[in-house]
Amino acid sequence: MGPAVELVADCSACVGLCCVGLGFRTSAEFAFDKEPGQACQHLAEDFRCGIHDRLRGRGMAGCTTFDCFGAGQVTTARFAEAAQDGRLDGPDWRTPAVAGEMFAAFAVLRRLHEALWHLDHAAAREVDDEIRQEVARVRDSVAAQAAGEADELLRIDVDVSWRNVAPVLAAVSEQVRTEIREDPADLRGTDHAGADLRRRDLWAANLRGAVLVGSDLRGADLRAADLAGADLRGARLDEADLRGALYCTQAQLEAARGSARTQLPEGVHTPGHWA
Template sequence: MSAEKPPTAASDPAELRADCGRCFALCCVAPAFAASADFALDKPAGTPCPNLATDFRCGIHDRLRERGFPGCTVFDCFGAGQQVAQVTFAGRDWRSHPELAEPMLAVFPVMRSLHELLWYVTAARALRPGDPLDGELDRARDRLVALTESTPGQLRTLDVDALRREVNPTLSRTGDLVRSRGGRAGVDRRGADLVGADLRRVDLRAANLRGAYLIGADLRGADLHLADLTGADLRGADLRGADLTGSLFLTRAQLDAARGDRTTRVPATLGRPVHWTHLPLTPVTGPGGGRRPAAGTRRPGRRRG
């Protein structure tokens, strides 16, 4: 009898959620860190974080924020880590097989981009936009799933940016259609610079906030029903009393990067970040209440779909 094939995103949607126990700490090795409010030190790409233990576990996992690593707490690989570790490289780790370190670390960011796109397509399909978008989303999902099962060599040559340009229009049209279901689409602030903005009195229902900079923005009590939050940067945004239960394309990483409390309403599928109940709400430093990330650093709260 042949060995059971590891589950993939094609067979199990849970594979679009990170399972660190089945990964080899790829997110602690592959990316570069720049010393900032998000990371306490500089780390070159491809170098293991000094907090990484020999068993691939983080030595300060339960106190990352206190030790100056909030960027780690909001990073989401969308299940790419276990896909690379268990499927692409068949369970072989980079420590036992050092010859695999370079190709494995090179493949990881490509797989993460694929899984991120696959997460957005799956979320869009769940909105049931109707024909012809249903068909376009199904075809996009099938193609993305097939690409996640590619060989390391095929993954390394994949043009992820071109793939995003192909898929993004369908995702954007899905968001626009769903936003208009309430009778009207809200304000269009896609890509807007709203760093530190006071948005408590702004009507954000069914708003287009794709890619908006909401770092340190005041969203207390905001109604974000049907608001498209694809890629919106919510780091340090004050979400106390806000209602995000009907928001579109909201990720757990965005919630983890923001600030909220027990009055913040979030989708049951995402849950409430633990640190919301343990950390005080303090102002975010920088002009206008927010701070932009340094050029070239990883932006943990910002996602592209």
């Protein structure tokens, strides 16, 4: 397995890239419109969010569910170094000639870091040597791409990178889940928006890409379920059991609702708003 990569966001070391580079429209998750490349009205001069401790109360819940997987601080450092070496006209997006390239590089690096997070998650599972070696091979390839300079990042087709990642993640999921339960439920891509799934037996189920927006999963058994890409916005997870769930990200939990009695997989924590 290749070298460790910084995959946890450190906003204190970033120049507010997600607060500027990304756009959004007025909705239940955002209180106003913002165009890509336009600085958020709450972004302070020091690149900190002026309402970080009350985002949900100010109608900006969408900000709490975004995770750059550490791409923000890495992009910031990489551009600052390039500017210091004279390869760029400025260290960050405040220089117009730099802004477009920086936002584009951030977008690519964010998706590469997300892939690395999932591959590291897969590597921690008990699987056959052949699958483990394939996870390591693909991870090394993605890590090499993520280590590139800004101009190299812009030449990467991230969709192709993910097409190499997805089968490996699926192989790990298949082996882990079928060893736990014979013939687990396959609910990939299914739509359960608003569905009553209380206390449903979803142990080791494949829920990759499933739409669970606003669904009621209170008390559901989601142990060892594959949640890669599942949309959990507004889903009720009170007293649900997610221990051992595969590919469950912190951002997915931040978008859901739960309680202190929700049992979570390793590597994530109970969101503050669940209290």
